[in-house]
Amino acid sequence: MAVQRFPRRIFRDTLILTVPGSFDRYQVPQEIATYTITNVHVQSDNETVKTGDNTEVRLKGKCWVYPVYSTPNLDLEALQESAQSAGGVMTCKVVNKAGRTSGPYTILTVNSYPDDEDNLHHYMLELV
Numbered sequence: 246m247a248v249q250r251f252p253r254r255i256f257r258d259t260l261i262l263t264v265p266g267s268f269d270r271y272q273v274p275q276e277i278a279t280y281t282i283t284n285v286h287v288q289s290d291n292e293t294v295k296t297g298d299n300t301e302v303r304l305k306g307k308c309w310v311y312p313v314y315s316t317p318n319l320d321l322e323a324l325q326e327s328a329q330s331a332g333g334v335m336t337c338k339v340v341n342k343a344g345r346t347s348g349p350y351t352i353l354t355v356n357s358y359p360d361d362e363d364n365l366h367h368y369m370l371e372l373v
Contacts, residue, residue: 248360251367256284256314257342263349264324265333274333280324284314287339287372306350306372308339312365321368325355337372 259281266276285308292303312318328335335355338348350372360366 255286258285258287259283259340260285261338263336264328285310308370310368321355
């Protein structure tokens, strides 16, 4: 079965991605690259954890970057490896179609998903 295209109408958000390049001796980021990726889809994925005396809501989200619609087309896995090798993590802010900004979020994982021909179909970023 062929991998289906995502509907264009859901890709209306903008991702402002921050990638640290190095840190000083006080762990303050020194070299920061910022990328703006348009036409992404962000969806909340909150989790409720109940214990005996507490209820905790973990605010999480998922971001889909689909190279057919999203621009520019960046190698997000390479950017994540670069941030991790510098000792940091990628962060982002999201601007929705109404112009409201949310975040900052920390990007926990970057997963790439192939299509039937082993080409990149989309990236999924896990945000907290």
